[in-house]
Amino acid sequence: MTISQTVEAAVSAANLADFENKMNIETLHIGMKVRHPQYGVGVVKSLTAQTAEIAFDDAQRTIAPASSDLQPAEPTATLSELEVPLAKLIRDTAHAVVEALGLEQTDAVVEGLATRWQRGTLVMQPVDSSLQSKEVPLETFFHKIVMIRNNLRVLEQKVNASDKLSEADKFDLQQYITRCYGSLTTFNILFKNKDDQFRTGA
Numbered sequence: 790m791t792i793s794q795t796v797e798a799a800v801s802a803a804n805l806a807d808f809e810n811k812m813n814i815e816t817l818h819i820g821m822k823v824r825h826p827q828y829g830v831g832v833v834k835s836l837t838a839q840t841a842e843i844a845f846d847d848a849q850r851t852i853a854p855a856s857s858d859l860q861p862a863e864p865t866a867t868l869s870e871l872e873v874p875l876a877k878l879i880r881d882t883a884h885a886v887v888e889a890l891g892l893e894q895t896d897a898v899v900e901g902l903a904t905r906w907q908r909g910t911l912v913m914q915p916v917d918s919s920l921q922s923k924e925v926p927l928e929t930f931f932h933k934i935v936m937i938r939n940n941l942r943v944l945e946q947k948v949n950a951s952d953k954l955s956e957a958d959k960f961d962l963q964q965y966i967t968r969c970y971g972s973l974t975t976f977n978i979l980f981k982n983k984d985d986q987f988r989t990g991a
Contacts (some may be wrong), residue, residue, distance in 0.1 A: 822862040
């Protein structure tokens with residue numbers, strides 16, 4: 790290959806890379822950090838079919854990603870045409886692997902668990918004494934409760950930030966979320982800090 794052919798191939802590869810790096814509305818998600826050549830780094834606040842509302846340092850602006858040279862300002866990974874923040878992918882994958890392999894240490898103290906319950910055990914005793922009881926370390930049980938709480942909070946944020954739901958739909962879904970919080974207040978006794986507890990007004 791001649792020098793001119795090598796240069797031409799390099800330019801073509803660079804142009805292809807630029808084309809592939811161009812963002813479209815499908816690659817964005819609410820909360821994603823992006824970089825605009827004129828306005829700098831911003832955070833996606835809402836999305837429509839063609840545009841995104843992005844909060845930059847100076848103002849919130851409506852941007853059409855396909856024609857604005859918008860670029861991701863955070864590491865991303867694309868799997869099966871689904872683009873997610875790389876940090877979230879790694880975190881979720883690590884949690885899934887640890888849970889699937891049962892690698893969590895049963896003697897580890899989960900942060901946030903009230904002191905009197907640390908190293909404790911949850912015992913589920915059938916009314917029939919001939920049946921075997923089930924014991925679960927309270928750290929493990931508390932970890933599951935915290936995961937439910939965190940997922941409910943994420944769900945609540947997504948509902949409130951959605952531009953595809955009407956206000957009536959958001960209100961209706963919020964009522965169900967609030968009822969879930971209310972049902973789980975029984976487990977507030979496990980939390981060390983009151984700010985971490987389930988609240989029906991959340």
